[in-house]
Amino acid sequence: MMLPGTDQDLFISGNPALVIIDVQDAIDCYSDYSRNNPDAEQVIGALLTLWRDRALPVVHVRHASRFENSPYHPSSDFFSFKYEAEPLADETVLTKQENCAFIGTELEAHLRQQEITELVVCGVLSNNSVDATVRVASGLGFRVLVPEDASAAFAMDLLNGRQLCADDVHWTFLSNLHGEYCHVCESRELLQALPQPH
Numbered sequence: 746m747m748l749p750g751t752d753q754d755l756f757i758s759g760n761p762a763l764v765i766i767d768v769q770d771a772i773d774c775y776s777d778y779s780r781n782n783p784d785a786e787q788v789i790g791a792l793l794t795l796w797r798d799r800a801l802p803v804v805h806v807r808h809a810s811r812f813e814n815s816p817y818h819p820s821s822d823f824f825s826f827k828y829e830a831e832p833l834a835d836e837t838v839l840t841k842q843e844n845c846a847f848i849g850t851e852l853e854a855h856l857r858q859q860e861i862t863e864l865v866v867c868g869v870l871s872n873n874s875v876d877a878t879v880r881v882a883s884g885l886g887f888r889v890l891v892p893e894d895a896s897a898a899f900a901m902d903l904l905n906g907r908q909l910c911a912d913d914v915h916w917t918f919l920s921n922l923h924g925e926y927c928h929v930c931e932s933r934e935l936l937q938a939l940p941q942p943h
Contacts, residue, residue: 755930755938757888758863762802762856763792766846766868766875768830769807771816771823775870778900781911788895788932789867790829795936797833802859805832806839806846808874830868845877853885863888865935866927867895872918879927889927892935893919 768789782788796803807826810817817824832838839850846852856864864887866879875896882889898915902908909917923929 755890755928755934756863756940758861759940760801760859760861761863761865761890761940762804762859762861763796764804764806764846764852764864764866764868764878765789765793765830766806766866766878767808767817767870768805768827768868769817769823770825770827771808771821772827772869772897774816774823776899779911780897780899781915782894782897785867785869785895785897786827786829788892792865792867792892792895792932792935793830795939799939799941801939802837802861803832804837804839804852804855805830806841806850806852806868806874806878809840809842811842841874843877844874845881846874847878847881847885856887862886863890865890865892867892869897871896871898871915872901876918876922879922883926890935891919891922891927891929892932893929894932 808817809819812818837855839852841850843849864882866875866889868875879889879891898911900908900911901914919929
């Protein structure tokens with residue numbers, strides 16, 4: 746599937762950062778509802794491999810819930826990163842307690858210090874921390890790319906008594922972000938367009 750606007754040059758900088766959000770074991774027990782993009786972790790792993798091969802910046806963001814009964818609480822058996830997104834020793838790891846990766850962390854300062862102006866944001870969930878992080882990143886002046894197959898959502902109960910399936914949640918939130926807050930694309934486009942190492 747070709748998304749609208751994918752004929753443009755995807756990268757405008759030579760140093761885009763891959764920001765991976767909340768890819769922890771906790772996502773596997775986050776909800777009883779169905780999830781879309783079951784291969785999202787494998788896609789993220791492929792992006793991570795290429796970023797490492799090109800010696801481009803990588804930021805891992807993990808969520809540390811304040812609620813002890815949450816699978817994202819630091820004491821949980823599910824707090825660890827999933828193996829597809831396991832950080833290397835020299836890669837940046839930031840821990841957040843809010844939905845947005847910029848709130849209460851050093852993410853903005855780190856990106857500014859590295860003179861990074863362009864981000865590829867992936868992880869979970871499309872309608873939660875990915876959405877919140879992309880909006881703030883855009884507001885701070887970063888150019889943001891979101892590979893839709895490197896994120897995921899769960900089905901959602903609506904206040905009117907209906908339920909949205911996971912795919913509809915995913916596409917509704919990404920469609921709302923696209924064009925105003927970010928450029929939604931596919932991972933294969935990023936893999937093909939990623940700048941070569943200097």
